[in-house]
Amino acid sequence: METSGKLYMIPNVLGEHAVELAFPAHNRQVICEIRHFAVEKIKPARRLIRLLDKEKGIDDCMFYEMESVDTSKINTQIVKIIKNGESVGVISDAGCPGIADPGATLVRHCQDEGIEVVPLVGPSSILLALMASGLNGQHFCFHGYLPKEEAARKQHLEKLIRDELKSGSAHIFIETPYRNDHVLQSMLQVMPDSLRICIAADILTSQQNIRTKTIKAWKKDLPVLKGRQVIFILGAPA
Amino acid sequence: METSGKLYMIPNVLGEHAVELAFPAHNRQVICEIRHFAVEKIKPARRLIRLLDKEKGIDDCMFYEMESVDTSKINTQIVKIIKNGESVGVISDAGCPGIADPGATLVRHCQDEGIEVVPLVGPSSILLALMASGLNGQHFCFHGYLPKEEAARKQHLEKLIRDELKSGSAHIFIETPYRNDHVLQSMLQVMPDSLRICIAADILTSQQNIRTKTIKAWKKDLPVLKGRQVIFILGAPA
Numbered sequence: 001m002e003t004s005g006k007l008y009m010i011p012n013v014l015g016e017h018a019v020e021l022a023f024p025a026h027n028r029q030v031i032c033e034i035r036h037f038a039v040e041k042i043k044p045a046r047r048l049i050r051l052l053d054k055e056k057g058i059d060d061c062m063f064y065e066m067e068s069v070d071t072s073k074i075n076t077q078i079v080k081i082i083k084n085g086e087s088v089g090v091i092s093d094a095g096c097p098g099i100a101d102p103g104a105t106l107v108r109h110c111q112d113e114g115i116e117v118v119p120l121v122g123p124s125s126i127l128l129a130l131m132a133s134g135l136n137g138q139h140f141c142f143h144g145y146l147p148k149e150e151a152a153r154k155q156h157l158e159k160l161i162r163d164e165l166k167s168g169s170a171h172i173f174i175e176t177p178y179r180n181d182h183v184l185q186s187m188l189q190v191m192p193d194s195l196r197i198c199i200a201a202d203i204l205t206s207q208q209n210i211r212t213k214t215i216k217a218w219k220k221d222l223p224v225l226k227g228r229q230v231i232f233i234l235g236a237p238a
Numbered sequence: 239m240e241t242s243g244k245l246y247m248i249p250n251v252l253g254e255h256a257v258e259l260a261f262p263a264h265n266r267q268v269i270c271e272i273r274h275f276a277v278e279k280i281k282p283a284r285r286l287i288r289l290l291d292k293e294k295g296i297d298d299c300m301f302y303e304m305e306s307v308d309t310s311k312i313n314t315q316i317v318k319i320i321k322n323g324e325s326v327g328v329i330s331d332a333g334c335p336g337i338a339d340p341g342a343t344l345v346r347h348c349q350d351e352g353i354e355v356v357p358l359v360g361p362s363s364i365l366l367a368l369m370a371s372g373l374n375g376q377h378f379c380f381h382g383y384l385p386k387e388e389a390a391r392k393q394h395l396e397k398l399i400r401d402e403l404k405s406g407s408a409h410i411f412i413e414t415p416y417r418n419d420h421v422l423q424s425m426l427q428v429m430p431d432s433l434r435i436c437i438a439a440d441i442l443t444s445q446q447n448i449r450t451k452t453i454k455a456w457k458k459d460l461p462v463l464k465g466r467q468v469i470f471i472l473g474a475p476a
Contacts, residue, residue, distance in 0.1 A: 009369045009370060018264075019262075020262055020263045020264050021262055021264045021359065022262055022359055023262055023359075024257075024258055024259055024260055024261055024262060025258045025263070026256075026258050026259045096365065096369055097369065098368070098369045098370075098372075098375045099365065099368060099369060099375040100375060100376060101375070103369075103375070104371075104372050104373065104374065104375050104376075105372075106372075107369075107370065107371065107372035108372030108373075108450070109372075110372070111371070111372045111436075111449065111450040111451075117370040117372070117448060118370065118446075119365075119366040119367075119369040119370040119441075119448070121259065121260055121261075121359065121360065121361045121366070121442075122359065123359045124362075124365055127334065127337065127357075127362055127365050128357040128359070129357075130336070130337060131247045131334055131335065131336045131337060131341070131345075131357040132247060132336075132345065132355040132356065132357040133336075133342075133345065133349070134336075134342050134343075134344075134345035134346030134347075134348070134349045134355070135342065135346075136342065137336045137337040137338060137339070137341070137342050138338060138342075138382050139379075139380065139381060139382055140379070140380050141377075141378070141379040141380075141407075142377065142378050142379075143377060144376050144377055169379075198349075203357075204359075208356075210355060210357070211349065212346070212349040213349075
């Protein structure tokens with residue numbers, strides 16, 4: 001009987017192509033040995049494979065889009081490939097698959113089938129932002145996106161102040177680049193002056209800027225965030 | 239006027255010495271250029287430096303224990319070194335400094351002084367466990383340790399079921415190796431059978447084992463976790 005393959009969770013670059021900043025040498029070895037890839041989109045996955053293994057016969061690779069028409073069919077197909085003895089790599093568009101990115105549903109399928117899931121080390125903008133923020137790394141929550149609509153967003157932030165920020169936890173949010181400045185405005189309007197916000201922009205690129213200040217200090221020195229990749233972290237009062 | 243140095247957040251190994259699994263090549267370059275290190279303990283920091291840079295004159299390095307007698311004095315000293323133009327590396331005993339490990343207080347000091355804080359990519363057992371768990375990576379909370387005392391621990395878990403798990407978030411806990419089995423017992427006794435737990439043991443070591451099962455399935459196949467480095471993640475019902 002053939003031995004089973006594994007499901008490898010393979011982080012992608014953040015923004016620029018800084019391989020030597022982003023990946024251990026081991027990740028290249030894993031990519032070299034795999035020809036089936038479950039991906040968020042094909043193009044960013046191909047780009048990573050090309051970056052890590054210039055000699056790879058990329059046209060012999062098979063790509064499966066995880067969130068395409070029929071997810072459950074794709075998941076069943078991946079499990080079959082692995083049980084037949086070949087490993088599969090999961091690659092999202094940027095950063096760590098399964099964290100604020102697709103991948104978890106396929107992993108759950110594989111876990112249910114007793115398949116070994118192997119996470120590789122790589123860049124997570126959430127984790128890197130928190131490390132450099134000086135905010136609470138002993139207790140933190142990642143919330144994803146705030147509501148798009150301004151009134152709902154402010155209500156959400158007010159609830160956070162009332163219920164959670166007093167415990168001292170850090171609260172992490174992401175936003176789409178064109179809405180960053182609106183989100184910051186809502187935060188500055190709703191949050192008390194003494195609260196700290198970390199704004200972590202364009203992590204692992206040449207434009208990287210990770211700054212933690214009080215609401216009061218940000219109000220005096222407003223950054224322009226439109227078009228940048230930003231992580232917001234709210235901390236307890238200074 | 240001399241330019242200011244930077245504060246580098248430098249991840250340490252998890253468990254074994256698997257450098258090629260754990261670190262991008264860039265981390266070695268950063269270590270090569272630094273001679274001041276703010277550390278959790280000196281020995282694990284020296285071990286990392288030796289692993290990444292075999293030629294380093296380690297006896298010329300200066301080590302500052304972050305949680306020693308007078309933390310605020312140490313922080314002031316570090317800020318002074320950086321403002322005088324030398325960079326400082328922050329190294330905890332394992333994994334990422336500032337995440338479930340010391341470092342955040344020093345970072346906060348440096349952020350307040352306008353010093354650039356640069357996080358390096360490396361292994362975080364919390365993040366790697368979540369990536370491989372198949373649980374909710376779009377919304378998650380890291381809680382640190384559960385209460386030591388059994389009754390308080392169960393009460394805490396019951397509150398979690400009542401207030402938070404219904405939202406579908408993942409909830410991440412760590413434990414000291416000798417108490418792992420007690421914590422698992424509490425979870426199995428208190429949590430509903432349909433709930434999923436990921437038990438991620440000895441990440442990035444040769445003993446790595448990351449398995450997600452329902453409470454019902456774990457009850458039938460109880461692992462022995464004493465002495466292992468474990469991350470527990472609680473997910474929503476299957």
